[in-house]
Amino acid sequence: MITILETAPLNTVQDLGRPGFRNLGVGSSGVMDPLALKIGNCLLGNRADDACIELQTYPFVIRFETPTSFAVTGIDAPITLDGKPVLAWSVETATAGQILQVGIPKTGARGYVCVGGGIDVPVVLGSRSTQLRGSFGGVEGRFLEVGDQLVTQPAAEHLSGYGAVPPARVLDTAPCEEKTITLRAIPGTDHTRFTEDSRERFWTQPWRITPQSNRIGYRLSGAPLALLEQVELRSYGIIPGIVQVPPAGEPIVQLADANTAGGYPRVATVIESDLWRLAQARIGTSICFVECNHKAGVDAEQPINSYLDDLRLMVAHYRASSQSRNGAKPGGKA
Amino acid sequence: MMGTRAMLFEAPGAFTMQQQQRIWALIAHTENRPDIQELVPGVTNLLLIFTHAPEHPEQIADWLRDAWETLPPLQIAGRLFEVGVRYGGTLGDDLAAVSAHTGLSPEEVIRLHQAGEYTVCAVGSAPGFGYLHGLDPRIATPRKSVPSLNMPAGTVTIGGMQAGISALTGPNGWNSIGYTEICLFDPHRSPPSLFAIGDRIRFYPESIEL
Numbered sequence: 001m002i003t004i005l006e007t008a009p010l011n012t013v014q015d016l017g018r019p020g021f022r023n024l025g026v027g028s029s030g031v032m033d034p035l036a037l038k039i040g041n042c043l044l045g046n047r048a049d050d051a052c053i054e055l056q057t058y059p060f061v062i063r064f065e066t067p068t069s070f071a072v073t074g075i076d077a078p079i080t081l082d083g084k085p086v087l088a089w090s091v092e093t094a095t096a097g098q099i100l101q102v103g104i105p106k107t108g109a110r111g112y113v114c115v116g117g118g119i120d121v122p123v124v125l126g127s128r129s130t131q132l133r134g135s136f137g138g139v140e141g142r143f144l145e146v147g148d149q150l151v152t153q154p155a156a157e158h159l160s161g162y163g164a165v166p167p168a169r170v171l172d173t174a175p176c177e178e179k180t181i182t183l184r185a186i187p188g189t190d191h192t193r194f195t196e197d198s199r200e201r202f203w204t205q206p207w208r209i210t211p212q213s214n215r216i217g218y219r220l221s222g223a224p225l226a227l228l229e230q231v232e233l234r235s236y237g238i239i240p241g242i243v244q245v246p247p248a249g250e251p252i253v254q255l256a257d258a259n260t261a262g263g264y265p266r267v268a269t270v271i272e273s274d275l276w277r278l279a280q281a282r283i284g285t286s287i288c289f290v291e292c293n294h295k296a297g298v299d300a301e302q303p304i305n306s307y308l309d310d311l312r313l314m315v316a317h318y319r320a321s322s323q324s325r326n327g328a329k330p331g332g333k334a
Numbered sequence: 335m336m337g338t339r340a341m342l343f344e345a346p347g348a349f350t351m352q353q354q355q356r357i358w359a360l361i362a363h364t365e366n367r368p369d370i371q372e373l374v375p376g377v378t379n380l381l382l383i384f385t386h387a388p389e390h391p392e393q394i395a396d397w398l399r400d401a402w403e404t405l406p407p408l409q410i411a412g413r414l415f416e417v418g419v420r421y422g423g424t425l426g427d428d429l430a431a432v433s434a435h436t437g438l439s440p441e442e443v444i445r446l447h448q449a450g451e452y453t454v455c456a457v458g459s460a461p462g463f464g465y466l467h468g469l470d471p472r473i474a475t476p477r478k479s480v481p482s483l484n485m486p487a488g489t490v491t492i493g494g495m496q497a498g499i500s501a502l503t504g505p506n507g508w509n510s511i512g513y514t515e516i517c518l519f520d521p522h523r524s525p526p527s528l529f530a531i532g533d534r535i536r537f538y539p540e541s542i543e544l
Contacts, residue, residue: 019371019372021526022372022374022383023456024458024519025458025459025461025462025501025527026461026526125521131461133460133461133502134460136521186335186338189336234376234378234379235456237340237379237380238336241337242337260374260460261374261376261458266336269336270337271337272338294338297337297387298338298389301387
């Protein structure tokens with residue numbers, strides 16, 4: 001059990017999402033940065049679909065009411081357990097009564113408080129994710145509030161002292177310029193409906209993330225894009241990552257809490273493997289879209305899968321040796 | 335393709351019930367493919383979301399085109415819902431705008447709205463929201479340039495050539511002409527959505543406030 005001692009709006013319980021109900025108008029929800037949750041769950045030996053707390057506002061303070069293993073992933077931030085610093089992306093085990101505080105991130109935007117066994121809220125339509133628009137899932141379909149108590153699994157052993165290398169360090173092929181991120185995207189159905197100049201600018205000019213950016217979508221600002229002629233599209237199903245261009249010409253990237261259908265022209269779709277980078281990009285960051293084809297988009301999953309495979313091996317190895325250490329008698333052979 | 339893991343099939347031609355029934359036929363034909371995670375019907379289109387990024391999407395596209403050309407339209411009898419509407423008043427306060435746009439009196443707008451039978455083409459956008467076909471073209475009214483910020487769930491609306499009942503309270507660009515008290519979505523009900531594809535809806539006036 002954990003108790004929320006301090007939180008601002010926008011923090012919710014999320015898992016990997018709720019696929020399968022878009023035909024009823026229910027979007028996927030789920031963590032904005034699925035890689036960070038996968039890493040947290042892997043470190044703790046959880047199931048892939050275990051839920052965590054997604055942080056978007058700080059500071060966030062909780063009290064562990066029972067011994068609990070945890071890891072905070074997604075961000076680099078000042079994190080303390082009873083005032084003592086704790087590393088991000090690493091496993092620690094709190095004793096009952098200890099207080100975890102997560103401060104404002106130095107890098108990244110969305111932090112994930114993952115706990116051993118996952119956050120246990122009722123499964124609604126196959127997922128524990130909070131569906132804010134539909135007001136269900138998570139804790140009563142709403143943001144977490146001070147005083148909320150969340151059920152967790154008491155830790156059976158004292159895990160600590162191991163962690164993951166933050167994925168940005170491993171997966172970023174080219175060093176990024178300060179405050180700029182590169183996202184690979186596949187041209188969309190309506191790409192050719194834009195003027196030649198607009199098409200070229202979409203892929204070359206930097207797009208700034210505006211304050212009107214959240215779990216629903218990111219609104220970007222930059223010199224507007226123009227269509228060759230106005231077009232009235234019929235409503236069609238959309239997915240996270242699709243880049244739509246409303247009449248004013250500045251693109252929107254639809255994300256986890258987006259509607260399931262839309263009607264704006266589609267200029268491109270950010271590949272799934274890069275959505276976690278967008279989830280961690282803060283307001284004011286610039287985005288450069290880099291065109292890629294289907295094969296490159298599929299191949300982009302490979303480094304992420306290898307990273308997770310390596311992590312799984314490391315965690316299995318560490319936990320096995322930790323168990324044998326704990327099982328050894330004092331004075332026994334190391 | 336939409337990204338690497340989704341493909342949108344768009345039917346050529348106008349928005350007719352027959353084209354929509356061909357989309358329904360395509361859904362029935364596609365839903366048993368083992369590579370499908372979700373099928374998302376739209377208005378004369380269908381989004382396929384795959385469990386994994388397909389290696390050869392062009393083969394699936396060919397398969398879909400072939401199915402589209404050969405499958406007969408799928409008729410779905412659906413259930414008939416009779417929905418009582420409180421027309422006008424503060425919960426239907428775009429009635430005047432619809433009247434002004436169409437050049438018809440508010441009484442005539444209401445008469446034409448409740449005279450038709452509507453069909454649920456697709457459920458989407460928000461949980462339980464049905465895109466309704468069957469609006470009398472004489473009362474078609476474009477979406478508002480400035481959306482209402484907090485339109486209540488249950489508002490009876492017109493958006494261009496489409497009719498609807500808003501499923502959630504929130505911002506909405508469609509024109510409100512009335513209000514009804516039905517609950518369109520309950521995650522703990524099975525099925526959660528009141529409306530399904532092919533269901534028919536008739537509106538009748540519970541009250542009129544002009």
